[in-house]
Amino acid sequence: MAEPIIQIKDVKKRFGRVEALRGVSLDVGEGEVIVVVGPSGSGKTTLLRCINRLEEYEEGTIIVDGMTLDNTSNINAIRCEVGMVFQSFNLFAHLTALQNLMLAQRTVRKRSREEAERIARALLAKVGIPEKSEAHPAQLSGGQQQRVAIARAMAMNPKIMLFDEPTSALDPEMIKEVLDVMTSLAKEGMTMVVVSHEMGFARAAADRVIFMDEGLIVEQATPHDFFENPKEERTHLFLSKILHL
Amino acid sequence: MDEQKKNAPRRGLSFVVGGEVSLRQDAWWWLVVAIAAIIGLLVILWPVPFRDIVLFARDGILVTILVTVASYVLIIIVGLLGGLGRISKNKLIFGISSLYVEVVRGIPLLVQLIAWYFVSPVIIQKLGLWLNSQALIEYRVNPVVTAIVAITVCYGAYMSEIVRSGIQSVPKGQMEAARSLGMTHFQAMRHVVLPQAFRVILPPMGNEFIALLKDSSLVSVVAVADLTRRGREFMAAHFNPIETWLMVALLYLIMTIVAARVVSYIEKRSKYERY
Numbered sequence: 001m002a003e004p005i006i007q008i009k010d011v012k013k014r015f016g017r018v019e020a021l022r023g024v025s026l027d028v029g030e031g032e033v034i035v036v037v038g039p040s041g042s043g044k045t046t047l048l049r050c051i052n053r054l055e056e057y058e059e060g061t062i063i064v065d066g067m068t069l070d071n072t073s074n075i076n077a078i079r080c081e082v083g084m085v086f087q088s089f090n091l092f093a094h095l096t097a098l099q100n101l102m103l104a105q106r107t108v109r110k111r112s113r114e115e116a117e118r119i120a121r122a123l124l125a126k127v128g129i130p131e132k133s134e135a136h137p138a139q140l141s142g143g144q145q146q147r148v149a150i151a152r153a154m155a156m157n158p159k160i161m162l163f164d165e166p167t168s169a170l171d172p173e174m175i176k177e178v179l180d181v182m183t184s185l186a187k188e189g190m191t192m193v194v195v196s197h198e199m200g201f202a203r204a205a206a207d208r209v210i211f212m213d214e215g216l217i218v219e220q221a222t223p224h225d226f227f228e229n230p231k232e233e234r235t236h237l238f239l240s241k242i243l244h245l
Numbered sequence: 246m247d248e249q250k251k252n253a254p255r256r257g258l259s260f261v262v263g264g265e266v267s268l269r270q271d272a273w274w275w276l277v278v279a280i281a282a283i284i285g286l287l288v289i290l291w292p293v294p295f296r297d298i299v300l301f302a303r304d305g306i307l308v309t310i311l312v313t314v315a316s317y318v319l320i321i322i323v324g325l326l327g328g329l330g331r332i333s334k335n336k337l338i339f340g341i342s343s344l345y346v347e348v349v350r351g352i353p354l355l356v357q358l359i360a361w362y363f364v365s366p367v368i369i370q371k372l373g374l375w376l377n378s379q380a381l382i383e384y385r386v387n388p389v390v391t392a393i394v395a396i397t398v399c400y401g402a403y404m405s406e407i408v409r410s411g412i413q414s415v416p417k418g419q420m421e422a423a424r425s426l427g428m429t430h431f432q433a434m435r436h437v438v439l440p441q442a443f444r445v446i447l448p449p450m451g452n453e454f455i456a457l458l459k460d461s462s463l464v465s466v467v468a469v470a471d472l473t474r475r476g477r478e479f480m481a482a483h484f485n486p487i488e489t490w491l492m493v494a495l496l497y498l499i500m501t502i503v504a505a506r507v508v509s510y511i512e513k514r515s516k517y518e519r520y
Contacts, residue, residue, distance in 0.1 A: 076427045082425075083426075092422070103436055
């Protein structure tokens, strides 16, 4: 494989006295789909947020698409290439779905109104809700909001997509529609890092599953090996709890 | 709202969303009509003194409106800067804006007005002597400008706190989402956070306008010929305090309730469904 598109080397991060990341290293290849699992407080969300520098870290280096994150001057350039999808959607509440998709295209990518609107409408169609372009976020269901949020990130043509527990805030019957969008993205070859408890998605779409606990990567393996044949005792314990075995 | 407008991406602080609100649906407009009718009746039935009071004070009404509107525009600018300063991570900017807010809020507006009126020309003239500038030495205080400055400084502090609370009411995720799309802090503030904060602070901003309209009567003590001062002059000339202050009060009342209706109209127009 060529140069990894994300290189994380020995990253450490603390919140006051709590060590959220205690030296995490991870390489993500282009087109790879990584699912990060682990108990709450294990540092998986923090790791994800470090990749586009929503969190700063004290030690280590992260290189995204050849750009080192320690240098804050290029942070907006990096963020253009890294789409982020949040647990709580975070759609711009005062804008319609279409405007949500157009705003950053216009202000950051400097696209013309016509071009931004064309891209936005195409993406809304792709995530299956072209008819909701004029709706405000509060008029959409959770699943629809999250699909708009994915489309909003995609509108910037990112090379990498980060998903922070994208289905945790959804009603059960809406989870599938969001996972379907994510699965089709994965099939198109998008590089994805997904923090999620959706084991079905991990099995179906992940190239690698990573298990984190207490700020460290405990185990990483292919989905098959991870679920059928975990090596570490802690992984075993975690899986036995979440899979209700 | 026509389709064209609906589809256009909204920019900056424009805020018109959704439902139409008819003026006629707002029952409080009848109060405006009632007050206007009372004023009209008084003027028609007893032209002396009521029509005379209105004619005598009409330039005062204009001064009151001028001082109020001019100050309000400046107050919004000061409030925006002060509010952004109060949430700044830069310690110096935060410190300066906090000191400004705390000091100014602790001094009565009347005292501030008098201080600006009497102290600022002395300082400017001293400065002129020091700089050897003839223009500054010959500086004479302009009551209206000084009053507008004093009111702006005072109300700007209150407005800063309103703006700060509005910005802080916007969920943190909105800023994070905007930044994660590659927008700069300024772009995220301008296009995402401030438009939402603005809707939240519209009611207190409206209150400030109405309070300002009434407090503008304080400028009458620093030689500004506003409605209140013109009322006092009329009373002094004609010795009819009851009629004079009845009419002055009615004139203030009609201005404030019209302002209140306009504020509530803007509020209704700018409502949108929140999470």
